[in-house]
Amino acid sequence: MQRRNFVKLGGAAAALQFLPSIGFSQQGEVFRIGSLTPITGAGSPYGPGMQQAIRLAVDEVNAAGGAGGRKLELFTEDDQTKPDAAVLAAKKLIEVNKVQAVLGTWASGVTLAVMPLTDAAGIIQMNVSGAPAISTLDTKDLVWRFQATNDRFGAAFAEICTKRGFKRPATMAFNNASGLGNVEGFTRVWEKRGGKVAAHVTYEPNRPSYRSELQKILATKPDVIVMGSYLPDTTIILREWFQSGADTKWIIPGWAANPDLVKALGAEVCEGIISVDTVSNEKSASYAQFDAAFTKATGKAASTNIYAAMAYDMVISLALAMEAAGPKATVEQVNAKMRDVSNAPGTAVFTFAEGKAQLAKKAKVNYEGASSKLDFDKAGDVTPDFGVFIIEKGQLVRRDVVSITL
Amino acid sequence: MTWIDFVNLLINGLIEGLVVALPALAMTLVMGVNRFPNAATGDMMTTGAYAAVAVQLLGGWPLWAAALGSMVVTALVSAGSYTLIFRKLAGRPMVSSMLAAIGLGFLLRSLIGFFAGHDQRTFDLPLVRAWNFGGIRILPTDLAIAAVAAACLLVVFVLIYRTSFGRQLRAVADSADLARASGIRANGLMLSLWLLVGALSSLGGVLLGMKAVVSPEMGWESLIPAFAAMVLGGIGSPVGAVLGALLLCVAQELAVPLMGPSYKLVLSFVVLALVLLVRPAGIMGRVQLVR
Numbered sequence: 043m044q045r046r047n048f049v050k051l052g053g054a055a056a057a058l059q060f061l062p063s064i065g066f067s068q069q070g071e072v073f074r075i076g077s078l079t080p081i082t083g084a085g086s087p088y089g090p091g092m093q094q095a096i097r098l099a100v101d102e103v104n105a106a107g108g109a110g111g112r113k114l115e116l117f118t119e120d121d122q123t124k125p126d127a128a129v130l131a132a133k134k135l136i137e138v139n140k141v142q143a144v145l146g147t148w149a150s151g152v153t154l155a156v157m158p159l160t161d162a163a164g165i166i167q168m169n170v171s172g173a174p175a176i177s178t179l180d181t182k183d184l185v186w187r188f189q190a191t192n193d194r195f196g197a198a199f200a201e202i203c204t205k206r207g208f209k210r211p212a213t214m215a216f217n218n219a220s221g222l223g224n225v226e227g228f229t230r231v232w233e234k235r236g237g238k239v240a241a242h243v244t245y246e247p248n249r250p251s252y253r254s255e256l257q258k259i260l261a262t263k264p265d266v267i268v269m270g271s272y273l274p275d276t277t278i279i280l281r282e283w284f285q286s287g288a289d290t291k292w293i294i295p296g297w298a299a300n301p302d303l304v305k306a307l308g309a310e311v312c313e314g315i316i317s318v319d320t321v322s323n324e325k326s327a328s329y330a331q332f333d334a335a336f337t338k339a340t341g342k343a344a345s346t347n348i349y350a351a352m353a354y355d356m357v358i359s360l361a362l363a364m365e366a367a368g369p370k371a372t373v374e375q376v377n378a379k380m381r382d383v384s385n386a387p388g389t390a391v392f393t394f395a396e397g398k399a400q401l402a403k404k405a406k407v408n409y410e411g412a413s414s415k416l417d418f419d420k421a422g423d424v425t426p427d428f429g430v431f432i433i434e435k436g437q438l439v440r441r442d443v444v445s446i447t448l
Numbered sequence: 449m450t451w452i453d454f455v456n457l458l459i460n461g462l463i464e465g466l467v468v469a470l471p472a473l474a475m476t477l478v479m480g481v482n483r484f485p486n487a488a489t490g491d492m493m494t495t496g497a498y499a500a501v502a503v504q505l506l507g508g509w510p511l512w513a514a515a516l517g518s519m520v521v522t523a524l525v526s527a528g529s530y531t532l533i534f535r536k537l538a539g540r541p542m543v544s545s546m547l548a549a550i551g552l553g554f555l556l557r558s559l560i561g562f563f564a565g566h567d568q569r570t571f572d573l574p575l576v577r578a579w580n581f582g583g584i585r586i587l588p589t590d591l592a593i594a595a596v597a598a599a600c601l602l603v604v605f606v607l608i609y610r611t612s613f614g615r616q617l618r619a620v621a622d623s624a625d626l627a628r629a630s631g632i633r634a635n636g637l638m639l640s641l642w643l644l645v646g647a648l649s650s651l652g653g654v655l656l657g658m659k660a661v662v663s664p665e666m667g668w669e670s671l672i673p674a675f676a677a678m679v680l681g682g683i684g685s686p687v688g689a690v691l692g693a694l695l696l697c698v699a700q701e702l703a704v705p706l707m708g709p710s711y712k713l714v715l716s717f718v719v720l721a722l723v724l725l726v727r728p729a730g731i732m733g734r735v736q737l738v739r
Contacts, residue, residue, distance in 0.1 A: 084566065217710050244710045248669040250467060250660045253460045254701050255709045257453060274568050274661045285587050287577050306570045306661065 073112045073364060075100065075357065076119065076135035078156065079146040083123025091340065092146050092170075092353035093118055098335050099357030099394075106395045109361035110376075111369035117141055123148065125155035132156045136163045142373045145356045147171060148349065150220060157185060165373055168356040170349050173219045177421035184377055186359075187423045188352035188413055190320050192220050192270070196227020197446045198318055198428040199268050199293050203232065205444065206316075208291070212241040212264035214255065214279070216271050224270030224295060240264045245275070252279045256286065266291040271298045277306045284311040293318060296431070301438065309436030317438055321429040322351045323414050327392035328358075332412040344412070351413035359384050359416060362397045362409055384409050385417045419448075449705045452583040461701035463590045465694035466597035467659065470652030471670065472677035472689040473604060474645045480621040480684030481641060482534060484545035489649050489674065490667035491553040491560075496522040496650025497657040497666065498560050501569050511571050515654045519647040525556075526646025527639050535638070553668065561664040568661040571654075593655050600651055601690055604644070608686055617641060621684060673697075673716075680720050682733020691731055695719065 077096045080089035100114045108114065117139040121128035128147065135141045136159060143166035147153040150173035160167040161182055169176070170189035177191065190198070203211055211232065213225035222244065229239055241262040245255045256279065259267060267290050269276065276298040283290075284307070292299075296319025304312045322344065323329050332354050333344040344351055363379035364371065382388075383397065388408035391397040400407045409416055414426035430442040471489050478486040499518035503509055509517070529552055537545045578585040608614035616637050619627040628634065653667055660666065677696055681688025696716045703715035723731065 244708070246710055246713060248665075250464055250656055250670070251460060252709075254457050254704045254712075257456055258704060258709065261453070274663060277568065277570065277661050278659070281575065282587075284575060285578050285589070286585055287580070302567065306568065308575065311575065 071108075071112050072115045073109070073143075074115045074117065074139060074141040075360075076117050076132070076139060076141035076144045077146050077353075078119050078121050078128065078131055078135065078144050079353070080123040080148045080152070081120035083121075085121075085123040085148040088148060088347055088349045089120070089123075089146075091336075091342070091347040091350040092148070094340055095332070095336060095350040095354040096145055096357055098332070098339060099354045099361075102335075103357065103361040103394050106398055109364035109394070109398070110367055110371055112364065114357070114361065121147060121149075121152050121156075123152065125149075125151045128152040129155050129159065132159050136160070136165065141165065142376075143168065143360060145360075146353050150176065153185075154179070160184065166360065166377055168360070170352045172223065174223045175219055177423055180422060183422060185422055186356070186380060186418065187421075188355055188411075188416075189349070189424075190426050190428070191227075191423055192223025193227035193230075194423075194425060194446060194448070195295055195318065195428075196224045196229070196268075196270075197231045197448065198444055199224070199228040200231035200235070200237075201444045201446055202293060202316065202318060202428075202430055202442075203228075203237075203266060203268070204235065205442070206266075208266040210240045210263065210265045211237070211268050211293075212243070212259050212262055212266075213239060213268045214243045214245065214259060214271065215269070216275060217244050217246055221270035221272075225268060228268050247275065249275075249278070251282065253282050253286075255279075256283055256288075260286070260288050260290070264290055266293060269294040269298065271295070273298050273300070273302060277303060280307055280311055280315075292316060295319070296429075299431075299433065299438075304433060304436050304438075309433075312433040312436065315433045317431040317433065318428055319431065320348060320414075320426040321440075321443060322348055323411055323416075323427070326410050326412065328355075328410055329412040331393060348413070351411070355409075355411035355413045355416055358394050358397075359409055359411065361394055362391075362401070362407065365398050365401050366407075380422075381418050383407050384411075450583075453705070454702070455584050457701040457704060458698060459584070459586065459590075461698035462694060463594050463659075464701070465697035466594050466601075467652060467655045468670065468673050468677055468697055469601060469690040469693035470597060470648050470655070471667075471674040472681070472693045473601065473686055474648040474652070475674055476678045476681065476684055476686060476689040477617075477641060477645055477648075479678065480686075481617060481638075482538070482545070484534075484542045484549065485675065485678075486645075487546060487549040487671065488529065488552040488556065489645075490669070490671035491556040492522055492526055492646055492649035492667065493653030493656060493670065494560060494662075494664060494667035495525055495556055496646075496653035497662045498564055498569075499650065500654045500657070501564075501571065501662055504572050511573055511654075511658075514571075515651065518654060519650045522650035522653075523643040523646035526649070527642045530638060530642040534642075557664050557668060564664070566664060568663045570661055571657055573658060589658060593658055596651070597655055600648065604648065605686065607644070613637070613640060676717065676720050680723055680730055682730030685730065685732035688730055688732030695723075695731075 079092040100116045119131035145168045147169040150171040153169040153171040167185045172192040174193045215221040215225040243259045293316045299317035336344045362383040363376050366379040367375045386408050388406035391407045397407045427445050431438040432441050475489050496518045499521040500514040503514040503517045576588045578587045616632045677693035681692030699719045700712040700716035703712045
């Protein structure tokens with residue numbers, strides 16, 4: 043092919059790409075949603091289920107006749123759990139597909155990389171990331187977080203320490219925003235209640251050994267060590283702790299203290315470790331309904347992937363905000379309704395159809411989500427409940443659920 | 449801090465140093481003879497660790513046998529990489545070989561990630577409690593690691609300083625042209641060197657995997673400490689590489705009471721900078737004007 047022809051064809055192809063979107067915007071009857079979940083990479087155990095949940099919710103909204111007079115249209119991309127790949131995918135969603143919301147980013151690094159793009163485009167961003175920085179960088183209030191912040195994880199650790207009667211906690215944290223966020227949240231709440239923290243140790247990643255760090259912390263004789271860590275470093279630390287023969291207790295976030303940890307270390311080492319993770323809003327009608335739909339679609343219970351319920355709630359709360367904002371509302375007007383439809387006061391609703399019916403009667407609604415009660419604070423963050431899991435004979439057994447107030 | 453705590457830190461540093469010494473020695477051998485920093489050394493460690501995991505999973509062998517098997521596999525990979533890549537680049541500037549090594553590292557890491565996944569793995573190894581001598585704690589596993597590393601270093605030194613293979617290697621390292629003129633055949637010699645380097649790196653990977661966890665990035669991440677140890681010891685000096693590794697690791701462990709664990713790496717690089725300021729050629733290196 044000659045170069046001139048190639049350029050012409052390429053130009054024509056590029057022009058064609060924009061045609062459908064022009065058509066849609068003129069009709070004004072579709073709201074375009076981009077699903078940006080980790081299908082590959084470290085988040086791959088969760089991303090596909092999240093994407094499925096988003097699809098289920100979109101179908102549910104469309105089956106109820108759409109929101110604010112518009113049907114939802116879904117575009118899906120893989121963020122690969124990598125900020126660079128996520129930025130490329132987000133650009134494609136925003137510039138080519140002209141989406142009005144990007145839903146489902148999982149890793150904090152990915153969300154932080156995508157936020158400037160969605161902010162600049164003036165569209166809504168919804169994520170399940172933990173980094174506290176996301177709240178402070180969200181200057182336009184377009185970012186909504188459906189998972190607890192690391193800070194809230196820390197507050198839950200403090201609540202659990204009080205409940206279980208620990209007196210001398212010490213903290214160990216991986217030197218990044220997530221690890222430090224956990225232990226700083228813990229320290230703040232623990233000290234506000236008059237407690238003292240025996241020692242803080244912050245460690246660098248990728249060490250072959252953490253014996254000197256352990257030696258430093260165990261020298262202060264803590265009765266429990268509160269962690270802000272990941273799986274590989276937790277594996278090394280616990281192995282060396284067990285070998286050294288000390289007998290402290292451990293409180294570890296759920297992403298580090300999981301079945302993989304037990305597989306790597308064996309049941310004896312892990313016995314009695316307290317693993318903390320958020321739990322879905324399991325007693326709600328919305329969860330029951332989502333669980334049934336998710337199980338039917340994937341063959342797995344919703345409890346196998348806590349992020350799926352959060353992804354589902356993203357679409358439902360967004361659709362309710364669209365319904366409340368009315369037909370032809372701009373993204374900004376929809377965004378402004380997010381708290382109105384999710385937070386108290388208002389009639390509690392558990393499905394999109396219920397909420398739509400209530401809104402038609404001009405009533406104020408309060409969507410109780412499948413993932414949490416879904417009340418957004420000033421920063422657009424929610425506060426889910428936390429499950430307390432104890433590792434017993436190699437199994438994670440849930441012993442308690444705690445709620446925190448901030 | 450009491451003296452007991454210091455002794456414990458010293459022991460940690462020595463054991464870490466022995467583990468770092470193996471890849472540092474592998475790098476310095478290649479640097480001395482082939483004259484380029486082999487950036488694939490770290491990924492050769494990873495290859496070795498994964499080969500050992502695979503042998504354990506498939507054959508159910510005990511770890512020592514799996515480690516021997518992985519040394520054979522990695523030695524072959526290493527010699528293969530020399531034959532296919534580095535021999536062809538021998539006459540070119542150092543940068544081309546170094547870039548090729550970085551590329552080889554990427555290739556190995558991606559292959560491992562593709563076939564074995566990115567989840568961490570561990571060796572099938574019983575956990576034993578530490579021996580406690582009045583507060584000085586020694587892990588039996590660490591002792592085994594130190595013993596294996598030290599034995600391996602001894603074997604390599606005997607090879608280099610007491611055999612004709614070593615004499616020929618040193619001759620080539622001193623002057624390749626002179627060595628050729630005196631009838632040393634380079635090809636077989638180079639293949640043996642790369643087999644040795646592969647086996648060394650592999651053992652380093654297995655020992656690191658015993659202490660930490662096995663993951664596709666493990667070797668790449670330990671490349672910088674090994675490189676620093678090589679530079680500190682004097683580039684191309686085998687004894688220097690081992691001394692450099694020990695010195696760096698002990699220094700960073702002893703820095704813990706002073707500056708805390710988050711910055712101990714910094715201190716090891718301060719030591720590196722200071723030694724190089726005083727002795728630019730490194731501890732055991734010779735100052736060379738023009739090569």
